[in-house]
Amino acid sequence: MRRRFWTSDQVERAPQPAATCRAPSVAMQFSFYGTVHACCENGTNSYGDIRHQTIAEIWNGMPRRAMAAALDAGTYPLGCDLCAVEHPLGNRGQTPAPPFDRFPDGPHEWPRQMEFTLSNRCNLMCIHCNGDNSSAIRSKREGRPKMEQPYGDDFFAQLPPFLDHLEVVAFLGGEPFLAPEARRVWDLLLERGLTPEVQVTTNATVWNERVEHYANRLKMNFAVSIDGATKETYERVREGANFERVLQVRDHMLAAARSYGGYFQLNYCLLPANWHELGRFLLQADELDVVANIIPVFQPGEHSLFSLPADELASVVAALGDEETALRPRLGRNRAAWDTAVGQLRAELARFSQRWDRSAAVASVRAANQTAHAIDRTPAPEPEPASAAAQAEAELRSWSQDACLTLTLVDGIVNAVDPPLWCAPLDPLGWIGRPAEAIAATIAEHVGPVELGAITEVAPGLVRRESVATAAGGPVHFRVVFSERTGRMLMGTRNFPVDAGSQS
Numbered sequence: 142m143r144r145r146f147w148t149s150d151q152v153e154r155a156p157q158p159a160a161t162c163r164a165p166s167v168a169m170q171f172s173f174y175g176t177v178h179a180c181c182e183n184g185t186n187s188y189g190d191i192r193h194q195t196i197a198e199i200w201n202g203m204p205r206r207a208m209a210a211a212l213d214a215g216t217y218p219l220g221c222d223l224c225a226v227e228h229p230l231g232n233r234g235q236t237p238a239p240p241f242d243r244f245p246d247g248p249h250e251w252p253r254q255m256e257f258t259l260s261n262r263c264n265l266m267c268i269h270c271n272g273d274n275s276s277a278i279r280s281k282r283e284g285r286p287k288m289e290q291p292y293g294d295d296f297f298a299q300l301p302p303f304l305d306h307l308e309v310v311a312f313l314g315g316e317p318f319l320a321p322e323a324r325r326v327w328d329l330l331l332e333r334g335l336t337p338e339v340q341v342t343t344n345a346t347v348w349n350e351r352v353e354h355y356a357n358r359l360k361m362n363f364a365v366s367i368d369g370a371t372k373e374t375y376e377r378v379r380e381g382a383n384f385e386r387v388l389q390v391r392d393h394m395l396a397a398a399r400s401y402g403g404y405f406q407l408n409y410c411l412l413p414a415n416w417h418e419l420g421r422f423l424l425q426a427d428e429l430d431v432v433a434n435i436i437p438v439f440q441p442g443e444h445s446l447f448s449l450p451a452d453e454l455a456s457v458v459a460a461l462g463d464e465e466t467a468l469r470p471r472l473g474r475n476r477a478a479w480d481t482a483v484g485q486l487r488a489e490l491a492r493f494s495q496r497w498d499r500s501a502a503v504a505s506v507r508a509a510n511q512t513a514h515a516i517d518r519t520p521a522p523e524p525e526p527a528s529a530a531a532q533a534e535a536e537l538r539s540w541s542q543d544a545c546l547t548l549t550l551v552d553g554i555v556n557a558v559d560p561p562l563w564c565a566p567l568d569p570l571g572w573i574g575r576p577a578e579a580i581a582a583t584i585a586e587h588v589g590p591v592e593l594g595a596i597t598e599v600a601p602g603l604v605r606r607e608s609v610a611t612a613a614g615g616p617v618h619f620r621v622v623f624s625e626r627t628g629r630m631l632m633g634t635r636n637f638p639v640d641a642g643s644q645s
Contacts, residue, residue, distance in 0.1 A: 161217060162224060162238035165209040166247030169200065170256040173273060173315075174570050175291030176557075178220075179208060180237040181256060181313060185549050186220030187557040190573060192291050196299045200252060204556070209247060219549050219627060220557065223439070232485065244308070251306035256313065259292050259322035263315040265344055266380040267368070269412055269444040271562065274315065277381060285565065292322050300326065304335055311340040318347040327355050338362060342408070345390040346382055356397045362404040363394045364434065368412065370421035378414050395429065406432045411482060412444050416457055419482060420468040423475040433475045435482040446486060451493040458483075458490050529600035533622045534631055537605075540620060541633025548630040553577050556628070563637050577630070581608065584619070588612050588638065591619075602626050612638050 164179040169188070171177055177188040177199050186208060189199035199205065211218040217225035224236045233239065244253050263275040272279030279285045304310070310330070317323040318341075330337070342364040355361065369375025372384035391407075398405040407426050411419065419435070426433035442448040446457060461483050472479055538545055544561035546569060553576055560569045567587050572580065581591045588610040597605045602625040610617040618635040 161212045161215055161228065162221070162236075163212070163241040163244055163246070164237065165205050165212060167241060167244040167249055167252060168254040168256065169196075169252045170258070171292070172258055173261050173288060176570065176573075179205075180241075181258060182223050182237045183220040185222075185547060185557045185559050186218055187573065190570075191296055193574075196296075196303060200303075206248075213246075219629065230488070234481070251303060253307060254309040254311065255303065255307055256311040257323065257326060258313045258315070259326075260290070260320035261288055261315045262319045263344070264319065264346055265316070265382050268378055268380065268414065269410060269438055269441060271441075273562075276315065283562065285562075290322075297325050297329070300329060301333060304329055304333065304337075307335075307337045309338045309340065311342070313342045316344050316347065317341050318343060318352050324355070327359060331358055336360070340364065340404075342366065343394070344379065344382065345387045345394065348390040348393045353393075353397065356394070357401065360401045360403050361398070363398055364406050364408050365391050365394060366408040366410070367391065367422075368408075368410045369415050370418040370425055374415050374418050378410075378412065395431065406434050408434045408436060410436045410438050411446060412438055413446055413449065413457075414444070416446060417460070419461070420464050420472075420479065423472055423479055424468075426475050427473045430474070433478050435478050437482070437485055447489055451490065454486065454490050454493070458486050461486070529603055530624055533599050533603060533605060537620055537622050537631055537633045541635060543633065546632040548572070548577075548632065550577055550623075550628040550630055555580075563634065564632075584610055588617055614638050 162179075164183075165188075168179060169177050170180050171191065172181075172184065175191040176184075177191060178184060178186065179188075186204075188205040188208075189202055191199070194202070208218045212221075224233075224238055227233065227236045228238070241254070261272075261274055261276050261279065263277055266275060266278045266282055270278055272283040272285050273288070276287070279288065304326075310326070312323050312326075314320060314323075327339075330339070336359075339359045340362045343366070345365045345367065356363075367375065367387060368378045369384070375384045375387070376382060395405050397403070407422075407429075409415075409419070409422050423433050437447065438445050439447055446454065449457070465479075465483065469476060469479065534545075543563055546561060546564050547559040548555055548569075549557040555572045555575050555577065558569045558573060567584060572583065575583075581593060585591045589612040591608055591610045594607040594609070599605050599622070603622070604625070605620065605622050607618065607620045610619065615636065617637055619632060620634075621630060621632050623630045
């Protein structure tokens with residue numbers, strides 16, 4: 142889960158929420174890759190791509206308007222899987238939706254909020270992060286080349302009229318205080334004398350005169366990510382950081398925010414590595430008199446409490462229960478954060494008796510709401526059984542033993558891409574706008590000749606296909622599962638060559 146700036150205080154102040162989420166009616170989220178989305182959680186459903194379109198074309202385009210219309214109708218478009226599962230379970234407050242309730246219903250001529258994730262430049266290598274979000278991980282842990290920078294002079298030249306209409310400007314990373322691109326936006330705000338609410342999610346490793354200058358001039362609101370309550374745990378989770386230095390920077394930022402009446406919160410990604418310090422962290426937040434935002438991590442699975450086997454999760458829940466009696470009366474403003482986090486884990490454990498899992502829940506919710514893609518005007522085929530879709534996807538992941546490439550197709554055209562690390566040499570983000578039939582030829586350019594296998598119908602509207610590419614080092618197997626109803630295609634592989642790309 143990548144959402145970082147969200148407060149329980151905002152829940153209390155928010156008006157009655159929309160049926161689902163107002164994000165596409167009011168917001169633009171600019172990703173590392175140049176694609177634009179509703180929020181940082183939905184990397185699948187793209188409004189457009191800043192490398193090929195202007196900001197105005199993307200804001201006024203059909204993909205954004207269609208997504209907004211679907212959510213206004215109370216349905217969940219493609220990519221809104223987290224909310225599609227968590228809202229019916231009563232966990233809306235732990236999803237990205239509530240912060241957008243502050244804005245009035247659309248349509249809006251201009252966006253009211255922009256979220257900038259313009260650079261993955263980061264000095265830390267957190268255990269639950271990856272090289273797409275951290276340049277340090279990308280170069281040191283993964284050995285990948287530097288990420289391309291899609292935000293050039295033309296992008297910043299287009300920004301000013303949009304900035305003039307914004308109420309909220311949010312910055313994520315990477316680490317925003319290390320990113321020249323973030324500073325260019327801050328300079329534009331200062332040059333134009335604009336005073337929107339500026340939110341910065343930071344790892345609190347950088348504090349100098351320049352940071353202090355921007356903080357005070359723009360009256361920045363800070364969300365400080367500290368995933369540990371002790372030096373040992375914190376530095377194990379956030380490799381490359383110094384706990385004592387982070388606490389110093391935390392206190393500088395808190396003092397700055399209080400000097401001009403800004404907002405300050407502490408973020409805590411709840412992980413198998415740090416759940417035992419949850420109570421201690423909340424007590425520390427109470428001592429500072431700040432809100433603690435506990436973020437349940439669902440991906441990657443190896444760092445998610447929600448992916449633990451039932452017996453291991455039961456041990457965690459039991460230990461937290463033992464702590465609760467003595468801890469809860471000591472908590473003040475962050476008692477609700479404890480109740481919510483522990484309550485989610487207890488609810489997850491209770492669902493094990495029903496063999497519940499999130500992929501099946503996503504399929505079930507989407508089937509129940511008949512959420513075919515909003516801009517697809519063709520009659521929807523009969524939906525495949527939710528269990529069949531979940532089972533086929535689970536089998537594909539098991540077969541590939543790695544994350545799968547997720548594609549969203551609209552009328553046979555690739556509309557959005559969620560790429561895992563292994564497929565980076567294929568440049569899958571460049572597939573957006575291409576017909577699905579061109580995928581095999583694209584793979585062949587990078588790997589070798591592709592022999593397409595027969596299409597097998599797994600269930601009504603759900604098909605599977607296996608193909609083989611002849612690479613220099615031997616055959617590379619690809620397997621695809623495609624849902625005609627949702628337009629969702631998952632691709633897994635075996636024996637993918639680490640030097641793929643040399644063919645081209």
